[in-house]
């Protein structure tokens with residue numbers, strides 16, 4: 001990833017790392033020569049210049065390293081984000097995104113994807129420099145005393161084991177904290193966003209959520225602290241061991257120098273070499289351990305970017321043709337997972353082209369679930385849904401969705417300008433203002449949007465400033481609930497070439513007058529496409545061609561409004577109950 005994201009930065013870092021490793025060794029040898037010649041009475045000016053030159057070159061290594069590694073970080077972060085979010089988009093269904101374990105891994109992947117590759121690159125280059133320094137200093141030590149060299153190397157063995165174990169432990173702690181990190185983000189959002197603030201303030205939940213957030217943070221900190229304490233103990237012990245080895249070697253060499261076996265220069269090189277070997281070994285081990293840890297965490301990134309979509313697109317996915325006959329739900333059974341109860345238990349339903357089917361049912365009957373299956377966010381556990389006889393599973397889900405216009409019950413309001421809030425219904429028409437205004441007119445929201453301070457370019461948010469606006473926060477506007485619902489409807493109506501229109505509670509937030517008007521418009525708009533209407537206000541469904549009552553996971557009643565009223569079943573009971581609410585009390 002590093003080489004792909006920033007090849008020149010990686011090469012520059014490699015050069016600097018090699019220089020940083022070899023430079024001090026060369027410096028030590030030149031200093032030895034310099035000292036010995038001085039002691040012998042010569043004035044080695046060339047050597048002095050060489051030592052000074054290498055010193056200057058080495059001084060430029062850290063800033064060069066810093067700059068290139070920052071650049072590498074930036075580019076790697078971009079590359080990782082691109083890969084991660086492209087991978088998430090591949091999940092055409094919702095199953096993975098509804099899985100908390102997967103979400104934990106996405107959270108970890110986000111962090112590891114940004115940091116781990118850079119850690120591995122700088123770690124391996126640091127290792128290169130440590131190995132170069134180690135080779136040089138070790139060769140120096142071997143020349144001076146092979147026994148001392150062997151003792152110094154042997155004394156580093158416990159450090160290797162200890163650091164690798166610590167790296168693994170820390171990676172496990174970070175992995176285990178993924179869930180707590182996500183919960184912290186959730187509490188932080190509740191405590192910082194204006195949407196959540198109303199209930200948080202009204203119910204006095206600030207302390208409650210802050211306490212929970214801090215408890216989560218505390219538990220992560222406690223686990224990190226335990227690893228840090230182990231690290232502290234290990235490092236103190238290893239430091240003491242290293243100091244004993246270095247001190248013992250110095251005493252031995254000093255005694256040898258007294259007998260004339262070594263020169264003053266040798267003694268200097270020895271001190272530098274022992275310190276160099278120990279530092280190189282310590283650095284190298286720390287780098288290997290950090291790389292191991294980064295790689296363990298990077299596994300989450302790889303898991304997410306390589307995870308296959310559960311509701312997959314078949315290799316030879318078919319292109320859905322314009323709907324001619326209709327969509328048929330054949331004996332569909334569905335549950336969200338094996339641990340959940342059945343939501344749908346053998347639903348049979350036909351939504352013919354050109355007709356409007358109304359879906360009625362109590363809360364939790366499974367109406368929105370059926371919508372999710374029609375949009376192929378989930379696949380039926382048993383049974384199938386066909387588009388002109390072709391199983392939805394055989395169709396390309398993206399192309400299928402392009403043929404649909406949907407208003408979800410829990411539609412999204414985007415912190416974007418008004419034009420884009422409607423335009424995202426069909427991004428190809430994001431700049432097509434005439435079509436956007438036409439859709440807004442149909443949804444009865446054109447007058448509202450046109451009257452905004454900056455018309456359709458007014459941001460429907462107070463969250464951001466927008467490029468081109470004056471930075472005046474008063475420009476951002478928040479719409480009312482019903483106005484937002486009309487914007488969501490306009491978004492769906494922008495797809496005026498759709499074959500299937502699904503409206504899940506499209507008018508629940510509208511005033512009575514607006515609701516009647518919208519339904520008149522929608523009736524006109526239904527021609528030439530299949531429509532599925534869901535509403536708890538049964539009066540708005542009266543003119544649907546067919547009404548299906550979902551109960552017990554099946555279609556319990558099916559027929560026109562008049563037929564169902566005559567049948568005097570669940571629908572008729574619900575309808576009368578609602579109608580009674582609007583009748584004047586008897587005197």
Ligand SMILES: Nc1ncnc2c1ncn2[C@@H]1O[C@H](COP(=O)(O)OP(=O)(O)OP(=O)(O)O)[C@@H](O)[C@H]1O
Nearest residue numbers: 098336340343361362363364365366367368369370
């Ligand atoms: N993502 C999900 N994971 C697990 N269970 C779910 C999920 N979404 C919905 N359910 C369950 O499926 C059942 C049907 O929910 P659904 O939203 O389809 O009902 P509905 O008929 O649209 O209800 P309402 O009229 O309240 O909108 C409910 O029992 C609900 O708890």
